[in-house]
Amino acid sequence: xxxxxxxxxxFVITKHWLLGYVPAPLQPIASAILSVLPVMGVFPLLxxxxxxxxxxxxxxxxxxxxxxxxxxxxxxxxxxxGIKSLxxxxxxxxxxxxxxxxxxxxxxxxxxxxxYAVLPIGRNMVITDLNSGLLYFFAVGSMVELSVFMAGWSSxxxxxxxxAMRATAQMISYEIPLVLAAVxxxxxxxxxxxxxxxxxxxxxxxGFPHWFVFTPWGFAGFILFMIAATAExxxxxxxxxxxxxxxxxxxxxxxxGFKFALFFLGEYLGxxxxxxxxxxxxxxxxxxxxxxxxxxxxxxxxxAKLLVIIGVFIWVRGTLPRLxxxxxxxxxxxxxxxxxxLNVFVAAAWHFLPTGIIRWAVCTALLVIPFIVFSMGLKxxxxxxxxxxxxxx
Amino acid sequence: xxxxxVLKGMAETARNFLGSYVDKDRLTTVQYPEEHxxxxxxxxxxxxxxxxxxxxxxxxxxxxxxxxEKECPPKCIIIEKxxxxxxxAVGKPQAYPVKFNIDVSVCxxxxxxxxxxxxxxxxxDVDFEQTATSRFDALLRTKQQLAKSNEYYHQIHPxxxxxxxxxxxxxxxxxxxxxPAPAVAAAKPATPAPTSAAMASPVATAPPTAAPPAPxxxxxxxxxxxxxxxxxRSATTEASPTxxxxxxPAKETASE
Amino acid sequence: MSIVFFILAALTITGTAAAMALxxxxxxxxxxxxxxxxxxxxxxxxxxxxxxxxxIMVYIGAVAILAVFAIMMTRSAGPHPQxxxxxxxxxGTLIAVIVFAVLAYAISHTTxxxxxxxxxxxxxxxxxxxxxxxxxxxxxxxxxxxxxxLIGAVIVAMPAKQEAPQ
Ligand code: SF4
Ligand code: SF4
Numbered sequence: 001x002x003x004x005x006x007x008x009x010x011f012v013i014t015k016h017w018l019l020g021y022v023p024a025p026l027q028p029i030a031s032a033i034l035s036v037l038p039v040m041g042v043f044p045l046l047x048x049x050x051x052x053x054x055x056x057x058x059x060x061x062x063x064x065x066x067x068x069x070x071x072x073x074x075x076x077x078x079x080x081x082g083i084k085s086l087x088x089x090x091x092x093x094x095x096x097x098x099x100x101x102x103x104x105x106x107x108x109x110x111x112x113x114x115x116y117a118v119l120p121i122g123r124n125m126v127i128t129d130l131n132s133g134l135l136y137f138f139a140v141g142s143m144v145e146l147s148v149f150m151a152g153w154s155s156x157x158x159x160x161x162x163x164a165m166r167a168t169a170q171m172i173s174y175e176i177p178l179v180l181a182a183v184x185x186x187x188x189x190x191x192x193x194x195x196x197x198x199x200x201x202x203x204x205x206x207g208f209p210h211w212f213v214f215t216p217w218g219f220a221g222f223i224l225f226m227i228a229a230t231a232e233x234x235x236x237x238x239x240x241x242x243x244x245x246x247x248x249x250x251x252x253x254x255x256x257g258f259k260f261a262l263f264f265l266g267e268y269l270g271x272x273x274x275x276x277x278x279x280x281x282x283x284x285x286x287x288x289x290x291x292x293x294x295x296x297x298x299x300x301x302x303x304a305k306l307l308v309i310i311g312v313f314i315w316v317r318g319t320l321p322r323l324x325x326x327x328x329x330x331x332x333x334x335x336x337x338x339x340x341x342l343n344v345f346v347a348a349a350w351h352f353l354p355t356g357i358i359r360w361a362v363c364t365a366l367l368v369i370p371f372i373v374f375s376m377g378l379k380x381x382x383x384x385x386x387x388x389x390x391x392x393x
Numbered sequence: 394x395x396x397x398x399v400l401k402g403m404a405e406t407a408r409n410f411l412g413s414y415v416d417k418d419r420l421t422t423v424q425y426p427e428e429h430x431x432x433x434x435x436x437x438x439x440x441x442x443x444x445x446x447x448x449x450x451x452x453x454x455x456x457x458x459x460x461x462e463k464e465c466p467p468k469c470i471i472i473e474k475x476x477x478x479x480x481x482a483v484g485k486p487q488a489y490p491v492k493f494n495i496d497v498s499v500c501x502x503x504x505x506x507x508x509x510x511x512x513x514x515x516x517x518d519v520d521f522e523q524t525a526t527s528r529f530d531a532l533l534r535t536k537q538q539l540a541k542s543n544e545y546y547h548q549i550h551p552x553x554x555x556x557x558x559x560x561x562x563x564x565x566x567x568x569x570x571x572x573p574a575p576a577v578a579a580a581k582p583a584t585p586a587p588t589s590a591a592m593a594s595p596v597a598t599a600p601p602t603a604a605p606p607a608p609x610x611x612x613x614x615x616x617x618x619x620x621x622x623x624x625x626r627s628a629t630t631e632a633s634p635t636x637x638x639x640x641x642p643a644k645e646t647a648s649e
Numbered sequence: 650m651s652i653v654f655f656i657l658a659a660l661t662i663t664g665t666a667a668a669m670a671l672x673x674x675x676x677x678x679x680x681x682x683x684x685x686x687x688x689x690x691x692x693x694x695x696x697x698x699x700x701x702x703x704x705i706m707v708y709i710g711a712v713a714i715l716a717v718f719a720i721m722m723t724r725s726a727g728p729h730p731q732x733x734x735x736x737x738x739x740x741g742t743l744i745a746v747i748v749f750a751v752l753a754y755a756i757s758h759t760t761x762x763x764x765x766x767x768x769x770x771x772x773x774x775x776x777x778x779x780x781x782x783x784x785x786x787x788x789x790x791x792x793x794x795x796x797x798x799l800i801g802a803v804i805v806a807m808p809a810k811q812e813a814p815q
Contacts, residue, residue, distance in 0.1 A: 135699065161721065
């Protein structure tokens with residue numbers, strides 16, 4: 001084995017070396033533990049780093065410094081926050097449903113953690129390669145909604161219930177475009193396994209990679225997927241469930257101390273997971289962007305891409321104002337859904353058209369023309385209208 | 394085109410982000426403990442006691458007259474009067490405060506104590522870093538902690554301090570003068586105390602000080618300082634017991 | 650039959666039983682969700698990945714959420730005053746026991762299949778192939794049905810048109 005290969009596979013080799021010391025009957029369980037523990041360590045660490053990067057980035061976007069007091073350049077801030085949230089009093093409202101209130105953050109964090117089982121974070125580095133991995137991802141992801149509802153309902157507060165309603169409505173609405181945007185990749189690779197999907201993108205033509213994002217349907221799918229992922233992870237501009245200015249903190253308003261921190265952890269883990277899935281589906285997973293860079297370890301590329309996507313998330317958060325509820329729903333059903341459906345057709349057309357420039361032209365046109373027509377239609381609808389209100393009886 | 398507005402916004406924030414690293418002028422944040430925003434002369438936070446000369450305790454201008462204690466709306470001043478006397482800022486023997494406490498946690502920075510004090514003994518500070526590690530005694534500022542020199546007063550409120558100094562100098566000069574103008578004194582029916590004369594408007598004090606040979610320093614600084622004194626007083630202190638009109642208010646002050 | 654099976658079976662039965670016994674509608678749904686999870690885990694244990702994940706996606710991701718939404722919309726989330734057992738619970742139990750006995754008898758005396766089959770390796774690809782080729786028509790009909798339901802839902806939800814003034 002050559003040196004770059006050894007570095008690339010260092011974690012896999014270490015795992016097998018460690019497994020050699022475990023007696024044979026315990027090997028399956030030891031193998032599972034050895035695969036899971038790093039994931040449970042690395043991603044919360046990434047969460048800590050992201051919080052400080054996000055606050056610094058948002059600060060710079062608003063011409064502020066951001067946190068710069070705790071430790072060098074403020075990078076111990078998450079540690080201080082962690083200590084603070086651990087030592088805070090854990091207040092549970094008297095009228096709250098104690099058990100459900102307690103379970104909600106736990107369900108959220110568990111659901112956010114177990115989706116990582118199918119994310120390939122490097123060559124041969126995936127906890128389990130399910131042949132219906134994507135299905136698993138979306139199935140487990142849908143459990144997050146339930147925990148959000150549990151949190152909002154059990155708190156017995158108007159605001160948390162409103163937040164939970166907004167969150168569940170938003171997650172249901174955006175789950176459809178999310179899955180439909182991912183369907184194009186399933187169509188292209190003919191597999192639901194995340195590992196197969198990444199392997200399909202590892203080739204190079206003239207030094208350029210075969211990532212799906214470099215096809216018309218892949219590009220559109222990537223953009224649509226990222227929009228839906230932003231909404232799914234309740235991030236700005238789709239952060240209505242939290243809307244600080246209207247419903248204070250939404251479904252976790254009644255949580256304090258460590259449980260509140262768990263909600264944050266769950267939210268960021270969900271964001272990393274969907275970003276990781278976007279990387280897997282469209283950005284070639286752990287594949288290097290150019291063929292001459294393949295000597296750099298695969299996991300490095302995965303995390304580099306992940307950081308770039310997180311950066312874009314922060315950038316978007318610092319730019320866009322929050323949507324209104326009807327705009328949010330309208331956007332989901334009137335823009336995202338038609339565009340993702342159209343994208344599915346384009347992906348099919350790509351599959352059946354002969355390779356060459358014509359295929360490119362046809363598919364691009366199929367996507368761009370409806371988009372332009374659509375945006376012109378939107379412009380015309382932008383007249384001021386008399387607002388009508390419907391009141392609850 | 395749909396989404397072009399989003400891209401425009403993203404470009405703007407990106408410019409902000411990068412610009413804040415290149416152009417330090419974009420960052421308006423004052424890094425507080427290390428940097429301070431320039432002090433505004435008119436700012437006020439918490440009262441302090443002014444003293445003259447080198448010894449803080451001996452030089453206190455306060456004569457323990459209890460006016461501020463009575464006037465303080467939240468009643469946060471606690472004064473204990475001395476039994477003996479010592480010369481005050483003007484040179485007259487007066488009582489002095491044995492105890493002079495102000496509770497920081499109660500004071501509402503209203504400046505009323507400053508406005509009612511006839512002796513210019515209490516003034517507003519600009520120091521806002523009033524922290525303590527306990528809720529009780531540490532927040533009760535004593536005479537020792539409150540005493541700050543006249544030089545410090547000049548530093549934080551130069552205009553006001555110059556006016557006050559001019560008035561005090563005038564009063565001192567008047568007290569030192571060997572009663573040279575009985576006509577003027579007779580003109581005033583109520584014969585106000587020297588201090589209240591010092592507090593009276595420049596118009597009232599000008600004739601007596603102008604007539605006798607006064608110390609040259611007081612003379613030289615008098616005219617413009619007196620003018621300014623009149624300005625600041627009328628502009629900043631409405632509730633002052635020192636009005637602008639010459640004779641009748643002088644009577645009022647005396648009767649107060 | 651392994652230990653895992655019994656644990657999962659116990660989980661499923663506890664969940665569904667609690668869904669019937671609990672008096673708070675939200676608790677019922679959460680207990681039912683637990684039952685769904687147990688059932689999905691049972692499918693997965695049998696190697697039926699597709700069915701297991703679809704169970705989670707459809708029943709937890711959609712059915713439970715829908716029920717929860719209905720509860721949030723209406724105000725019936727408070728504890729229910731009715732007791733857990735209705736007056737006819739004896740008859741109900743009797744019927745349940747008889748049905749169970751019949752089914753158990755039938756299953757234990759069946760000669761249709763050998764007791765142990767080799768576990769078939771069903772992949773998602775195969776399921777897709779079968780659905781798209783052999784069962785294309787039923788699939789299309791199902792799609793049509795769902796579309797009709799969707800349109801119906803939209804029509805129900807549409808605001809009533811204002812009556813034109815006469
Ligand atoms: S500033 Fe106001 S509240 Fe504070 S001591 Fe003076 S009179 Fe009292
Ligand atoms: S009013 Fe002035 S002189 Fe009188 S007690 Fe207060 S500070 Fe002292």
